[in-house]
Amino acid sequence: MPILPIYVYDQPVLRRRAKPVRGIDGALTKLTEDMFETMHSANGIGLAANQVGSLQRIVVVDLSVTEEWKDTKPLVLLNPEVVRQEGEVTMEEGCLSLPDIRDEVDRAETITVRFLDLEFRQQELTASGLLARVCMHEIDHLNGVLFFDHLGPLKRKLLNGRLNRLKNGDMEVDYPVVGAIYVPADPAVPKGPPSE
Ligand code: NI
Secondary structure, three states: OOOOOEEOOOOHHHHOOOEOOOOOOHHHHHHHHHHHHHHHHOOEOEEEHHHHOOOEOEEEEOOOOOOOOOOOOOEEEEEEEEEEEEOOEEEEEEEOOEEEEEEEEEEOOEEEEEEEOOOOOEEEEEEEHHHHHHHHHHHHHHOOOOHHHHOOHHHHHHHHHHHHHHHOOOOEEOOOEEOOEEOOOOOOOOOOOOEO
């Protein structure tokens, strides 16, 4: 299974709305497998198809690298939508398409997501904490939204320097990317917190 390059800011595919999946075939199954491998190798816990250059409404999530969620199974969500949400909570987010940028974002605390699984059966998942957070972050990707879009003007301003470097392709990233400079990770350097 190949590792796919991840599109980083400001690649246009990240700002486009992905289209609903209409059925399952070998190519789609293969893409989800490649997305898992790509996400795992980049120390990610969630990945949307836009981030690997595909405009299909596909999200993969695997929180099992984190201590709190280590017993949770990986998830594939096709055509996911939030059908219920409750409360509000602030949590720090990072994004594989926005390397080296993290910030605190306010979002719903508990959500119910309706989606199709890899057998094209409708499922509903009610989640809070990190799982809810990752699902909302990834569904945003499918709609062309990036996490910093939720920040107020002051926080946005503080990120401008890094965003401009990314925009200019002047950022080193330790996983294969489109739109920045790929410099393989030094295995002696510990990994930072996981990103989405
Ligand atoms: Ni992301």
